[in-house]
Amino acid sequence: MQRTPLGMLLFIASEAFFFLTLVMSYVYLSGHFGGVPRHYLAVPRTALFSVLLFASSFTVHRAAHAAHAGRTTRFRAWLGATIALGAAFLAGQGTEYHDLLQAGLTPSSNIFGSAFFTVTGFHGLHVLVGLVLLGVLALVADREHPRQSAVTCITAYWHFVDAVWVVVFGVIYLWMAP
Numbered sequence: 350m351q352r353t354p355l356g357m358l359l360f361i362a363s364e365a366f367f368f369l370t371l372v373m374s375y376v377y378l379s380g381h382f383g384g385v386p387r388h389y390l391a392v393p394r395t396a397l398f399s400v401l402l403f404a405s406s407f408t409v410h411r412a413a414h415a416a417h418a419g420r421t422t423r424f425r426a427w428l429g430a431t432i433a434l435g436a437a438f439l440a441g442q443g444t445e446y447h448d449l450l451q452a453g454l455t456p457s458s459n460i461f462g463s464a465f466f467t468v469t470g471f472h473g474l475h476v477l478v479g480l481v482l483l484g485v486l487a488l489v490a491d492r493e494h495p496r497q498s499a500v501t502c503i504t505a506y507w508h509f510v511d512a513v514w515v516v517v518f519g520v521i522y523l524w525m526a527p
Contacts, residue, residue, distance in 0.1 A: 351417065357502040361509045364475070368513050371471060372520055375464045382460045389454055391445060392522050398441030399518050402476070405434035406511045409483075413504040416495060425490050428483060431507070435480050442473050465521065472517055475510050482506065 412427035446466075449455075456466040482503045489495045 351497045351501045353501055353505045354498060357505055361505060364509065365513075368468075368471070368516070371468045372516060375468050376520060378460050378464045389449060389452060390522055391448065394441065395445060395518065395522055398438050399514060401434045401441070402438040402511055402514055405431045405438070406508055408434060409504050409507045413500050416490075416500045417497060419494065421490055421494060424495075425487060428487050428490065432480060432483050432487065435476055435483070435507075439473060439476055439480070442469065442476075468517055468521065472510070472513055475513070479503070479507050479510050 408427050408431040412424050412431055415421075415423035415427055449465075454462050454465075456463050486495050486499065486503055489499075
């Protein structure tokens with residue numbers, strides 16, 4: 350396996366600080382203004398979609414391993430599984446947003462709504478960016494063997510997105526909800 354380039358590590362570090370700030374803001378606001386009432390959150394459903402996202406870390410790891418071994422067919426298969434799992438996670442978040450909006454919780458409802466939709470929305474945006482990057486890798490793999498550095502960087506980014514969700518899910522859905 351190739352080492353992750355310094356530029357990508359620095360980018361991930363800057364994104365980690367960004368998410369740390371968002372999560373700390375959420376914790377602060379929840380402590381002073383109350384978090385989301387548990388009845389708003391579909392914790393079991395979100396946990397299921399979270400497992401899909403966490404599983405995608407395994408599949409992207411297998412994809413990278415196949416790419417580095419020169420096994421393009423396996424690479425594409427594992428990459429396809431990663432994309433499917435990531436897309437299923439986003440669809441799950443979309444259903445949650447739909448349900449929350451139907452229940453009257455919006456980004457402008459209260460401070461919690463703003464904080465919740467900001468943290469989870471920015472994470473969802475990062476998942477979407479990751480899916481686009483994975484899709485580009487898949488397209489390249491159909492025509493040629495992808496560059497190892499691209500595979501390494503995109504894999505590192507995807508693992509980062511998964512790790513961020515561990516924190517977001519843990520804080521918002523398991524720890525802070527009254």
